[in-house]
Amino acid sequence: MIYHRLIQIEFNHCDPAGIVFYPRYFEMTNSVVENFFADVLDCSFARMMEERGGVPTARIEVNFHAPSRLGEKVDFALEITRIGSTSVGFRIVAAAGGIDRLTADLTLVNVDIEGVPQRWSPAVRRRMSDFAERPEP
Amino acid sequence: MIYHRLIQIEFNHCDPAGIVFYPRYFEMTNSVVENFFADVLDCSFARMMEERGGVPTARIEVNFHAPSRLGEKVDFALEITRIGSTSVGFRIVAAAGGIDRLTADLTLVNVDIEGVPQRWSPAVRRRMSDFAERPEP
Amino acid sequence: MIYHRLIQIEFNHCDPAGIVFYPRYFEMTNSVVENFFADVLDCSFARMMEERGGVPTARIEVNFHAPSRLGEKVDFALEITRIGSTSVGFRIVAAAGGIDRLTADLTLVNVDIEGVPQRWSPAVRRRMSDFAERPEP
């Protein structure tokens, strides 16, 4: 399946060239991942903080295809590309008006408070598998 | 009348103390103002940019009452406190769970590309007055 | 005395109008305060975090006098305006090329991990007084 989240491009995101400043895109990809964890995996970042763990990004690769402009509403579509024992791979494609803006491939690692990789809990892992395998409606 | 906008506190907004880092609140107040201009005054920041004008903030005063935490959904309520010939005053109160988080008083000025104050267009001024005078339903 | 810190305006700070986006100024005032605490009060934010305390901003009032542009080096000048038992008042004036950009008045409160106001340690309080009373060379 694919998880969608619509993000409106606001003044805050734009640079003097009038387009999204690329570091802001990473705030957006992080927001998409954060909401995916809460909405789909039932595992909010707030709860992870309380339980002294987290899912830092270990690797990210982004290709920027076209700029995004003030006022646009950009769809961020996330799919799972790989489920590891302590990690997960996501691909996020952002698009608006039929034009892709970026493709991001991320690897996140499940860690404890010391930053040591931890196996996913069975519940989280099962929800990931379910989501990855469920066909689009 | 009062214009409301709900903002979810995400990882991006929080500091090492686990609460909203106060400069992020100004991104939020700016977003509220930006959406108010588009939604209520029919005058988006994107269109202002095209028409070579803008509404920079000339003054802001904020009292922080209580911290906001990751995962909270905070209501930002904006009302017009003053309509000048080239400026406008807003009060924004942010609250969640019945607890006020901040009160912000802002003065914005309508300027041209050189930063020179300009009178509001009659249409924008009328929409401001209508909004300010309309009673809450 | 007055504490100075020079901040170069970079792409990151600027909005589509090509001037500093005002929420970025608050990242700058926070940075100035943070460096003042480390450099003058010998009380870094990192150490405060370890000791489970902090100095959140309770109130801020800013008047924006003139915009700042990409590439400018802006001097932020901080002075102490008030020393309370659990709080401190700062005035920060930012200027470049002989033109003031903003004047900010801030009140910070010394708190413990629960957010409860705490008296300043005698050492910090003495350093504040010394700084406030020392004449400019």
Place this chain on the structure above:
Amino acid sequence: MIYHRLIQIEFNHCDPAGIVFYPRYFEMTNSVVENFFADVLDCSFARMMEERGGVPTARIEVNFHAPSRLGEKVDFALEITRIGSTSVGFRIVAAAGGIDRLTADLTLVNVDIEGVPQRWSPAVRRRMSDFAERPEP
């Protein structure tokens, strides 16, 4: 040769886990690139804006090796990995205390106001080559 820039990790950069929030690293890599263009290529972003051009990032790949913490001073070391007719490749390695924090590979494209790739000016291209070929002292 290698271009170095030291960036101090401030409160602004850190997340609730007390480490640098990864989107902030991209503000840092952008700042390093921006200063490299001004200092080494004599081609500031401010001047590019005036001349209606820019050097957007087309691709970025980052591996995060270890977290960075509040108060650390991180060295960002940039080298040129490829000089194309309209593009340039950079590798940035950030490290502190002998421990690498991240390795970033970026591709930037020289564009005009419409976003169309443009050949580098001979002067900029020559400065790039000189820098790339000059041995470390």
